[in-house]
Structure formats: C-alpha cells, structure tokens
Amino acid sequence: MFDLVALQVAVACHGRVARVVIAAHDGSSPREVGAAMLVWAGGAQGTIGGGALEWQAMARARAMLAAGGARLDREPLGPALGQCCGGAVTLLTEVHDARSVAALEGTQIVARPVVPAAMPLAVTRLLAQARNAGRMPVAQFVQGWMVEPVAHPQRHLWIWGAGHVGRALVAVLAPLPGLALTWVDTARERFPDDIPAGVTPIWAEAPQGLVPHVPKEAEHLIVTYSHALDLELCHRLLGRGFGFLGLIGSATKWARFRSRLAALGHTAAQISRITCPIGDTGLGKHPQAIAIGVAVQLLNYKEKSETEITDDNRERGSAAHRGPDKGLSRRGGE
Structure with missing residues (x-):
C-alpha cells in the first residue's frame, strides 16, 4: 500500500524524497508487489529487500533527487546482481516534494502512468470498482500505470x-x-x-x-x-x-x-x-x-x-468489505 503519511513526514523533514516501489516481478522476489522504501540524501526508510538490489536502488534514487521525475527499471536478480532469488524485479522510482505530496491529500488510490499516457480501460475499471463496489485494488502495474491503494490504519x-x-x-x-x-x-x-x-x-x-x-x-x-x-x-x-x-x-x-x-x-x-x-x-x-x-x-x-469475519460473512451471504466511494487519485493521462 502507498503509505502517504510516511511520505508526508519524510518530505517535511528532508525535502525531496524518492520513493522506490516493487511494481512487478517474474519468478521469486525478495518482497511483494507494493513493498516500498523512501530515500533521501542522508538516509532511507523502509525496505524492498534483496541486499544488493536495495543498495543499487538507493544509489539510483539519490542520483534522481536533484532532477526529479520517475523511472522504471527491471532487474534480473541472478545475472545482474548475483543474487540467488532467481527472478526479475521491476522497480518504479519517483521523486516527491511538498507540491506532489500535497496533491495526494485525501486520495484513496494513487494511480499514475510511468510516462504520460491515457488511462487504460483496465485501470478505469479498477477505479470504478473501488468507487462503486468498495473493492479496493491490490498494488499492481497495469499497462504502464502503477496502481496502489493508500494505506490507512486498520x-x-x-x-x-x-x-x-x-x-x-x-x-x-x-x-x-x-x-x-x-x-x-x-x-x-x-x-x-x-x-x-x-x-x-x-x-x-x-x-x-x-x-x-x-x-x-x-x-x-x-x-x-x-x-x-x-x-x-x-x-x-x-x-x-x-x-x-x-x-x-x-x-x-x-x-x-x-x-x-x-x-x-x-x-x-x-x-x-x-x-x-x-x-x-x-x-x-x-x-x-x-x-x-x-x-x-x-x-x-x-x-x-x-x-472469523470472512467465515461469518460467507455464512450470511453478505459482502466482506465496504470501502469509501470518493477520493480516488487519477494522476496523469486525463
């Protein structure tokens, strides 16, 4: 999930902050899709796992801080980094500042393209399901768009x-x-x-x-x-x-x-x-x-x-989850 509170705090304390998130993976991966870390000039918070993968991602993120922007990198863990996981991990790195964080206030889902592009139908459907049926999507990379629900205390x-x-x-x-x-x-x-x-x-x-x-x-x-x-x-x-x-x-x-x-x-x-x-x-x-x-x-x-809640809902035939019907963030491509 997209931890907006942690990002807000990091930006307030350190200025520009890069967020690195696992967008996708093929085969085994040190962390799940949606796992993220925050990186700034003098430190970091969170983890995407993987040792060498994380170290390289942090260096790349710090190099992006001055210019800003976003980039997508696919890392074959074995051939490129000598790790034994055996899979390939796709990382999305985005630089945030006070302005970009303020634009996310009140959102429930952060959906944005890696490069400017119209919103694909698959993403439109995910947002509609969240708005109309309360079905919040899992973090996923869909046709060039990264979609993440915003984390809220459960x-x-x-x-x-x-x-x-x-x-x-x-x-x-x-x-x-x-x-x-x-x-x-x-x-x-x-x-x-x-x-x-x-x-x-x-x-x-x-x-x-x-x-x-x-x-x-x-x-x-x-x-x-x-x-x-x-x-x-x-x-x-x-x-x-x-x-x-x-x-x-x-x-x-x-x-x-x-x-x-x-x-x-x-x-x-x-x-x-x-x-x-x-x-x-x-x-x-x-x-x-x-x-x-x-x-x-x-x-x-x-x-x-x-x-127990899931079992009870199944017995009653009721919906297991009801979510908010507003606050969906659709960044770019509109």
Whole structure:
C-alpha cells in the first residue's frame, strides 16, 4: 500500500524524497508487489529487500533527487546482481516534494502512468470498482500505470505505560503497517525524547480518565508501573469495550486481578477476554523479548479475527468489505 503519511513526514523533514516501489516481478522476489522504501540524501526508510538490489536502488534514487521525475527499471536478480532469488524485479522510482505530496491529500488510490499516457480501460475499471463496489485494488502495474491503494490504519492500538516494556513495544510495533499507536503515561518526562513517527503520545496525571474517549474497537496493552493503575484500566475498559486487551503480569498477579475484577462486578466471561500474561513466556522477561512475543500475538490475533469475519460473512451471504466511494487519485493521462 502507498503509505502517504510516511511520505508526508519524510518530505517535511528532508525535502525531496524518492520513493522506490516493487511494481512487478517474474519468478521469486525478495518482497511483494507494493513493498516500498523512501530515500533521501542522508538516509532511507523502509525496505524492498534483496541486499544488493536495495543498495543499487538507493544509489539510483539519490542520483534522481536533484532532477526529479520517475523511472522504471527491471532487474534480473541472478545475472545482474548475483543474487540467488532467481527472478526479475521491476522497480518504479519517483521523486516527491511538498507540491506532489500535497496533491495526494485525501486520495484513496494513487494511480499514475510511468510516462504520460491515457488511462487504460483496465485501470478505469479498477477505479470504478473501488468507487462503486468498495473493492479496493491490490498494488499492481497495469499497462504502464502503477496502481496502489493508500494505506490507512486498520487497527488502533493503545499502549498504556512508557517504561522499559512500553518502550520496547513501541520500538517493535511502530514500524508494522496498518497500526495506529497511541502511547499513554502520567507525565511527559516518562517518554523518550525521540518518539517514532506515527505514534501519538498522551500524558495525563490520571490516565484512566482517557478511557471514555477510546474507540470501542481499539486494542490495548497495559504495561504501566502501577498495579493499581493496571487494575483500574482493566476495570474501566471492561465497561467500555475493546477489540483486544493484554495485561502484563505473572500468573499470581492475574489470579488476584481476576478476583478483584469479579468483586467489581465483572462476570467470568467478561474477565476471560483479558489476555494475561502477554507475549510468549518461553522467550523470557527481557523487555525486547516480551515485545517480540506480543507482536507475534497481535499479528496472530489479527489473522484469526479476519478469518472469523470472512467465515461469518460467507455464512450470511453478505459482502466482506465496504470501502469509501470518493477520493480516488487519477494522476496523469486525463
């Protein structure tokens, strides 16, 4: 997907930025079509994989920054780069600045030709399907046009606590696509100076007071410094509703919390929706090990949830997805 937010931030920070995206591939490829990276004079963000492929793409992208424009390159990984993938990858490199990024504001699909050309019927149909039936296209290169849906957060995750585990969780989870992270603690000084792009920090003397303002479908990880605050957050979120709620703690802590939550009026079925402990206890208690286990847990939870939703929609005979009917971007050829 086209990560417009990441591009906006990069352009704001670094000026001209080149975006390199895998447009197509024949045979095996280090990444999927649509995988992209941003490149500027002094750095880069994201990855298209492939080691030598990526290194060469970065050098080519930096050479384009001054003049701007776009280009398409087909790279046979074995013969040209000595890689053992065995396939050929087609890369689209485009230079963006503040003006080009502003033109993309509010769009849902970025469709543009590599060289000026009329929009082919196949692209027209893809845009019509998105507009009329809510069927967003996958990233693809169609008859000289690159078509990519704009990435939007699919999951809202609230991390309560900015201590060692909270920081490790943010470091591991922030780069994952489709996640909008809100990070909460009691004071600004509890957060690090550098907070990853896309993470919204909130500090409040009484964080539990934020619960009424949390989206009911949001997911939560509670890792605060205070067991009393942990309990209060669990209590209020059980009353508010949530998509997923994970609580850091031992078996002993969880047993006590179950008893106290029951005393506060929650049923056993309600309490059982809380996941405690979080992550994979077999990985150990190091903050980064906890974060890795939690990331796997959340990704598996998403996959399970999507499977259940798809199965339910099939049983009901209803459409699985409904998307927006406006904001399609058709750049060039019109």
